[in-house]
Amino acid sequence: MEQSFGYCNVSSFWWLTMFDKNVAQGVFITFEGGEGAGKSTQVKILANQLEEHGFKVLQTREPGGSLGAEDIRELLVTGAPDRWSASTETLLNFAARDDHLRTTIRPALQSGSVVICDRFMDSTRAYQGSAGGAQKDLIEHLEHSIIGTTVPDLTFIFDIDPDIGLSRTKSRNHGNEDRFENKPESFHQTLRQAFLDIANNEPERCVVIDASKSQSDVASSIWTIIENRLRIK
Ligand SMILES: Nc1ncnc2c1ncn2[C@@H]1O[C@H](COP(=O)(O)OP(=O)(O)O)[C@@H](O)[C@H]1O
Ligand SMILES: [Mg+2]
Numbered sequence: 001m002e003q004s005f006g007y008c009n010v011s012s013f014w015w016l017t018m019f020d021k022n023v024a025q026g027v028f029i030t031f032e033g034g035e036g037a038g039k040s041t042q043v044k045i046l047a048n049q050l051e052e053h054g055f056k057v058l059q060t061r062e063p064g065g066s067l068g069a070e071d072i073r074e075l076l077v078t079g080a081p082d083r084w085s086a087s088t089e090t091l092l093n094f095a096a097r098d099d100h101l102r103t104t105i106r107p108a109l110q111s112g113s114v115v116i117c118d119r120f121m122d123s124t125r126a127y128q129g130s131a132g133g134a135q136k137d138l139i140e141h142l143e144h145s146i147i148g149t150t151v152p153d154l155t156f157i158f159d160i161d162p163d164i165g166l167s168r169t170k171s172r173n174h175g176n177e178d179r180f181e182n183k184p185e186s187f188h189q190t191l192r193q194a195f196l197d198i199a200n201n202e203p204e205r206c207v208v209i210d211a212s213k214s215q216s217d218v219a220s221s222i223w224t225i226i227e228n229r230l231r232i233k
Contacts, residue, residue, distance in 0.1 A: 026056075026109035027230075028150065030120040032198075033158030034191050035181050036165035036172075037211040038218055042156075043118045045219045046226065050114055053232055058108040061118035062096065066103040069096035077177040086132030093124045094142040101150055109150070121147055122155060122198050122206075127180065130194030131187045154229065156222060157199045158211035162188035165211070 029046075031039040040061075047059045064073040072092055076084075084092070097120075108115050121143055128134040166188065169181050199206035209221055226232070 026111070026113045026115055027154070028105070028109060028115050028117070028152045029226075030117045030122070030152040030155045031158065032119060032122040032126075032155055033195055033209075033211060034160065034162055034165050034188055036168035037158035037160045038168070038215065039156075039158050040118050041215060042158075042218055042222060043116050045215075046222055047116050049223060050116075050226070050230075053230075055230075056111070056113045058104070058113045058115045059118075060100070060104055060108075060115065062100060062120050062123065063093055064096065065100040065105070065117065066096075068099040068103075072096035072099075077179050079179055081179055081182045083179070086128045086134035087138065089132060090124060090128040090134045090138060090142065093128065094146050097121070097124075098146045101146065106150060117152070120152060120155075122157070122195065125198060126191050126194035130197075131183075131190040152205060154225075155199075155202075155206045156225075157195045157206050157208045158218075159192065159196060159208050160211040162192055 031043050033039055043059060043061075047057045050057045062069070063076050064070040072095055076089060076092055076096075105115055105117070125139060129136060129139050162185070166181060169178075196208065199208045207225055209218060211218060213221075
């Protein structure tokens with residue numbers, strides 16, 4: 001079954017059974033993309049909508065999402081942009097991810113929740129790998145060892161011109177969590193292409209969302225995809 005949502009084009013047939021509310025195992029959805037694309041805004045909207053439809057939902061984020069991982073988050077998202085090498089960042093991200101998976105994500109999936117995670121493994125591939133220069137082998141090895149089979153069932157890749165995304169971040173209040181926003185423009189341009197490449201390489205998992213649209217347009221594109229895959233009438 002092929003469905004078109006303007007910018008999005010997704011083949012979703014095999015999803016129908018996975019997203020059946022009666023299936024005990026939960027569903028793992030991730031939101032990915034550059035700074036200010038609107039991911040955190042849409043995670044909340046989707047979580048509320050799913051709860052209204054009777055789904056058990058866990059909203060979480062990376063880096064972070066568990067007590068230990070939130071401590072590691074602080075190291076990653078604050079301070080000077082060149083504070084860590086890309087390899088150190090990769091290892092910190094996976095240290096946090098391991099804790100998050102063990103204590104938060106896997107237990108929630110096992111209890112049948114829809115887990116919605118604001119950033120996950122694709123951010124490491126894009127930020128530390130493609131834009132940062134960390135070795136692909138290192139990332140692949142860590143994905144294999146730490147994530148294993150807990151790969152997202154569905155990933156929304158928010159695509160936007162980094163200039164627009166970064167200008168949106170100026171109007172929000174995120175305390176001192178601006179380390180990545182302060183990376184050079186070329187870094188953000190590389191990120192954009194890296195996320196598009198991931199979507200292109202994994203079209204069954206990833207759906208590209210035109211994040212330059214209004215909040216309500218973005219929310220309805222996402223809901224149309226979810227509605228179809230969760231068989232919500
Ligand atoms: N579609 C949109 N159009 C315009 N502004 C948006 C849109 N989505 C979110 N915003 C605003 O842009 C800023 C960044 O959004 P946010 O959800 O925090 O992005 P991200 O989590 O991807 O970095 C916030 O101030 C938010 O209110
Ligand atoms: Mg955010």
